[in-house]
Amino acid sequence: MTDIKxxxxxxxxxxxxxIIMDGNGRWAKKKNKLRIFGHQKGVKTVKEIVKAxxxxxxxxxxxxxxxKENWQRPKTEIEGLMSLLISAIDGELGELHENNVxxxxxxxxxxxxxxxxxxxxxxxxxxKNNTGLNLIIALSYGSRHEITEMTKNLVKEVLAGKxxxxxxxxxxxxxxxxxxxxPDPELLIRTSGEYRISNFLLWQIAYTExxxxxxxxxxxxxxxxxxxxIDFQERERRFGKIxxxxxxx
Ligand code: IPE
Ligand code: IPE
Ligand code: MG
Numbered sequence: 401m402t403d404i405k406x407x408x409x410x411x412x413x414x415x416x417x418x419i420i421m422d423g424n425g426r427w428a429k430k431k432n433k434l435r436i437f438g439h440q441k442g443v444k445t446v447k448e449i450v451k452a453x454x455x456x457x458x459x460x461x462x463x464x465x466x467x468k469e470n471w472q473r474p475k476t477e478i479e480g481l482m483s484l485l486i487s488a489i490d491g492e493l494g495e496l497h498e499n500n501v502x503x504x505x506x507x508x509x510x511x512x513x514x515x516x517x518x519x520x521x522x523x524x525x526x527x528k529n530n531t532g533l534n535l536i537i538a539l540s541y542g543s544r545h546e547i548t549e550m551t552k553n554l555v556k557e558v559l560a561g562k563x564x565x566x567x568x569x570x571x572x573x574x575x576x577x578x579x580x581x582x583p584d585p586e587l588l589i590r591t592s593g594e595y596r597i598s599n600f601l602l603w604q605i606a607y608t609e610x611x612x613x614x615x616x617x618x619x620x621x622x623x624x625x626x627x628x629x630i631d632f633q634e635r636e637r638r639f640g641k642i643x644x645x646x647x648x649x
Contacts, residue, residue, distance in 0.1 A: 414629065449625050591615050
């Protein structure tokens with residue numbers, strides 16, 4: 401069997417792929433296991449997709465690991481997720497670093513427990529000079545929260561006389577978001593058959609191609625990821641123009 405990878409056009413790769421990793425709980429339920437078992441298996445999928453991203457040369461991979469709204473889940477599940485995050489970093493940081501992966505986060509960092517903040521700061525610091533894949537972990541992330549914070553910061557800068565209100569434009573807004581250092585994703589994948597965005601990167605996905613799959617995150621793999629990339633490559637991105645204009649460019 402030929403590797404599906406051979407169907408990927410390396411000249412038309414998205415540089416930034418974002419993923420809403422959903423369906424861990426339902427996967428566990430199907431197996432008559434506790435939800436945390438699904439999250440554990442989900443970490444394995446993350447490993448596989450990070451590897452696959454490196455393999456084809458994706459530059460930025462943003463993964464939605466924990467939303468602002470997820471704080472409303474039962475305390476035991478939240479604690480389970482936090483300790484899973486710690487053990488995933490402990491277990492994988494060495495290899496990620498060897499593979500030149502640079503770890504970044506977006507989200508409400510200060511809302512995370514102290515020990516999680518420390519562990520993440522350590523991972524970011526250790527990998528800060530790496531030049532390979534940028535792995536951006538969205539943690540305690542909510543897009544409306546991000547936009548609210550951006551607005552507050554902009555207002556402060558205007559009041560301090562650093563920028564004039566009439567100079568505010570889309571670029572300045574972009575530079576004040578938590579994703580300031582990253583390009584917008586060209587492709588957003590959501591697993592588990594849900595067709596919603598769940599407060600993820602609302603500003604940034606204005607022109608992103610959306611890809612939904614019924615596969616639950618723990619059963620999503622390298623091949624599925626490559627299938628999504630191939631699907632992306634078959635689309636025509638028009639950005640408001642008409643097809644003929646795109647073809648003449
Ligand atoms: C996604 O899986 C992981 C997180 C949100 C942390 P879920 O935990 O949402 O799984 P389902 O959607 O209940 O199946
Ligand atoms: C979105 O999944 C958040 C993450 C994947 C971390 P949820 O499972 O929390 O989304 P909703 O609540 O079903 O929209
Ligand atoms: Mg879910």
